[in-house]
Amino acid sequence: MANEPEMGVPEVHSGKESMVILEPYAGLLTEVNALQCSPCTSMDGVSDATRSTVDLKYDKRVINVGDMIPLMITTRDYAGNFKRVGGDFLKIFLCNDHMRSAIRGRVIDHGNGTYTAEVEAAWSGKSEVIVTLSYPREAITAMYRTRKEMVSLEYIYAGFQNGNMSEETICHPYLSAFEKGLNYSEVCNLTYENSGMPWYCGKPRNIYLLCEDWYYSHVSQGLLIPLTEVERELLNRGPVNFTQSVKVFVQSDESGGNTFQASIRPCGNGNSRLSWSPPQPTGFVYNGEWRSRLCRCTLS
Template sequence: MAKLALNVWKYVIGIVVLAILLMVYMFTDTLVYSFHIRLFPAAAVTWEPELSLKRYSYDVSDPSGARFYNIILEEEALKIKPCIDVNLSASLKHSSLSFIEYKDQPYNIGDEITILVTMKDGYGKRIMFGGDQLRGTIENKQLQASAPCVVTDNMNGTHSVTCEAFWSGTSSIIVVLAYPREIIATNYRIRTQVLATRNIYGLFKSRNYQEDMTCHPNHTHLIKNTNYTELCNLTYMNSGMPFYCGKPKDEHLLCQDWEQVRTHTPYPELQLSDCEDTLLKRGQPTLEQRLNVSIGNEDKAKLTIEKPSIPCSQYNITKLWQSRKATGFFYNGKWNFRNCLGKIDKY
């Protein structure tokens, strides 16, 4: 029995020693890690910009990059000087369209048709920078057919417009100037100068007392652009999305007395130059030039591209976030899905 008890004690002591050694190791490792963080903060400092560069990549095939969505970033747009001369912005009267590859034979259904848009300003001078946002469509009015095209800003004053041939016949490629770079820059700039282009007000009401307070999703921006010193955090009442209102000044009203939100005049006065005001009122003009393209079909019985075989209920819709191509097209006035088999009865 004495020998057995001695062995048990040895076993217990061994367990205790092992636990102590493990604790010392963990403490030492934590201490070394903490020491490393204090001595080498540059690792954390350089890591963040690397993430930013990757996030704002200009790779057209990268869904996390700005060029995938054919947009310019806020920090780039804010570097653009305010518009002072309308004729220095993109002019659809002087800009031109051209085929990248000349074909003496008709395109076939399923082919990609790529054209080049060369931008010029109101003086007829070639634009050498990017930032204008264009929209491209291919359409045949007789067939009541149309489809969006993929537009890529080449950042040198030219834009590539790629359309897919979904149906046969002669169609036209049309390009619209959705937003000139000056207006994109204006939209970004205005949002740094005013709280919002249309203010939202929260109504706080209790018994015979009521008060309107300005609201905004960004609490820092709200305090910066108002004289509020206290805010009501209404995020929990907005399905978890950030939302803040100024705290009512009336002592009879509390944050929980918030009843509804609304918007009303007067709207904030926007600081626009005459040039910017002119461009905003111009709307979204269409390039005067159009390119006609002839699309044939080896199988005369088929008038449109072959329909997909996979039902839409089984299609992985997350794939759509990885592609810039059109998800469908109109033909005979009806929408046709490109990636899956289905139909829309009403739209």
């Protein structure tokens, strides 16, 4: 990183800087694999929440409070065929709308169109297991490809002015973006002017305009995002619940308790290190109240 510039004198840079790599779908579909996929132009091969199924992994005659409920998820596409690849972003919940209760479970992708899942029976009584297709594989690959092909989803321009001379250049928080395709050999470091947060703008090509001639900034409108019509539809529609769900009945535990019992330790006491690697999920909603699994705390 470059040294902080003196006040009012933006620096000129032409060096390299590493870019932070984000993996929002870590464990589902890596960017390397996603970028090998072709753009999706047909819904036929996309997972269909109305045809995909969720079932108990095996018939468990008795489910008690605190037990893990194992499930198997099988995806089918819009053509009615079994999916042979994974990568869909699925979520699973145990819910009881009447009790205003819900807890999220865990989903494991086997890479062949099937997924195993488990969710804790956190309370007794009748409940329903619901699967949500947050994003199909094809939408996730479109997100990765868009991020790869486009330096930014919207451009912010800096305006430089000195007398009757003016010029606008493109800005970005990463120096590496200018090497990636913004076509500027030199950039102005406007980090100081951006309250200390990294911010770089192309150096004006007019030799009579300097970095300190920065005068204003504005956001561009209407950038063309390289998506197919199918990908645009998948990204715009949002999460979709499976048509099928699983009804379960949970018995009270041996002590007669009808809900998961968290630690009696108040949340304000104890070792904060325990919160660094908490169990998942960290809690659940029961009768409209948040119940922590770590300590005694409820939030309405």
